[in-house]
Amino acid sequence: MPDTAIAVLTRDLRVHDNPVLAAAAESARQVVPLFVHDAALAKTGFASAPRTRFLQECLADLDAGLRRRGAALVVREGDLVTEVGRLAEEVDAASVHIAADVSGFAARRERRLTEELGARRRPLTVHGAVHTVLAPGAATPQGNDHFAVFTPYHRRWAEIDHRPLAALPRRFSLPASLPKPSPPGEADTGSTMRGGESQARRRAHQWLQEHSDEYHYGQDRLAAEDGTSRLSPYLHFGCVSARELAAVAADRATVGAEAFVRQLAWRDFHHQVLAARPEAARRDYRPRGDEWRDDEHALRAWQEGRTGIPIVDAGMRQLLTEGWMHNRARLITGSFLTKTLYIDWRAGAVHFLRHLLDGDVANNQMNWQWVAGTGTDTRPNRVLNPLRQAERYDPDGTYVRRWIPELAVLDDPRELHQPWRLGTNMLNSLGYPAPIVDLDAARERFQQHRQRANRGTSSQ
Ligand SMILES: Cc1cc2nc3c(=O)[nH]c(=O)nc-3n(C[C@H](O)[C@H](O)[C@H](O)COP(=O)(O)OP(=O)(O)OC[C@H]3O[C@@H](n4cnc5c(N)ncnc54)[C@H](O)[C@@H]3O)c2cc1C
Structure with missing residues (x-):
């Protein structure tokens, strides 16, 4: 078995049901879990102060989870492709793992990473169905590369076998050549929603147990505090896996929990549209000849x-x-x-x-x-x-x-x-x-x- 693999974590900031971490751990004796604060992402205008704070909390919690299993999170800043290439040389990585993602930005970055690591003869494995239950493109209608209407998509989504949950590696170890990094800092802002896998799992467990069965009654009631799960920030950063949530909710086999699983399918639906049409992030998917008012x-x-x-x-x-x-x-x-x-x-x-x-x-x-x-x-x-x-x-x-x-x-x-x-x-x-x-x-x-x-x- 090779000595070292790198798991590049992006918005899959969890140790449970993480196919990227699990595959890296299976493929080598030592794993370097890496997160890169990508300078290019900041330039897209996508980064925002509240999400940056939440992300920081997610990283601190992920690091704690990894330390409990014998490793730690390595955090770098700069261009993701350059940083991964550099670390791959530093630790002599036999393989690198990363999750596929759907935006144009992520697709371009993945192409560059494939080239960079290819030139270094260090194979890259890109894992699907990490951010979503079903990988975008796993369900397609005849003659098209994606579903443009939710109902037929959902029908197919429910028929297809979803991937098995990824095993949780009990122990990881970093290569001895890599000094153990100090934990990432986080500012305590006292905000109501704190980032991180621990919070996400607590919330998911409690909400599914106590409220999901009534979801179909409460989901549209604006004032109901627990009418919906409020898991969306955790799903966005991958503190909890959509695949695992869908499995746990489906096991409840209640009308409410099924309605909740349907919302996870909506999430997948939008991901598969954007994966097929990344330009829809900016351009009308179906132009209607609108002449919007400037006011x-x-x-x-x-x-x-x-x-x-x-x-x-x-x-x-x-x-x-x-x-x-x-x-x-x-x-x-x-x-x-x-x-x-x-x-x-x-x-x-x-x-x-x-x-x-x-x-x-x-x-x-x-x-x-x-x-x-x-x-x-x-x-x-x-x-x-x-x-x-x-x-x-x-x-x-x-x-x-x-x-x-x-x-x-x-x-x-x-x-x-x-x-x-x-x-x-x-x-x-x-x-x-x-x-x-x-x-x-x-x-x-x-x-x-x-x-x-x-x-x-x-x-x-
Ligand atoms: C104009 C507009 C903008 C939106 N922007 C975002 C966004 O930036 N990020 C985001 O996660 N959701 C967005 N949504 C979808 C939805 O409003 C939120 O996902 C939901 O309110 C989150 O609350 P919850 O976690 O309590 O959802 P729940 O009702 O508990 O649903 C569970 C999960 O299913 C997914 N989900 C639910 N509804 C939708 C939907 N309509 N489309 C896609 N996924 C869904 C979410 O991941 C959500 O966390 C937007 C909806 C609208 C109408």
């Missing part, structure tokens, strides 16, 4: 949660405060930006990526496109009415009261969701703005835009 004032009001539509403002303020937003609120605020204000989905996606702890190119960009009707939604012109959504998903106003303290004095949910009904003087005294847009007129305008564009497309 800085409205965009800023939306970003700051001051549009005068309480359910929209509540979601936007949750994002700014928690670095997370309920999925139903993401749908409402996204529809409001793109279809009511008719502002480009890219402006919304950038803002979300700046603030979300779970900010993820596949899930964020493809969901934004879905909401804007330029993506995979089979009803691209539907406009969510925020007032109906508020009535349905925040019927007693708890969510709005939680995030908009100015309105918390209002007892009647109808007044809370439509405070303009109380008149300008009352709004002024509450210190809450009047709506920045007439909802009915905006819906008409959007539908006219799309009809005009459709006529334009069909006459071309």
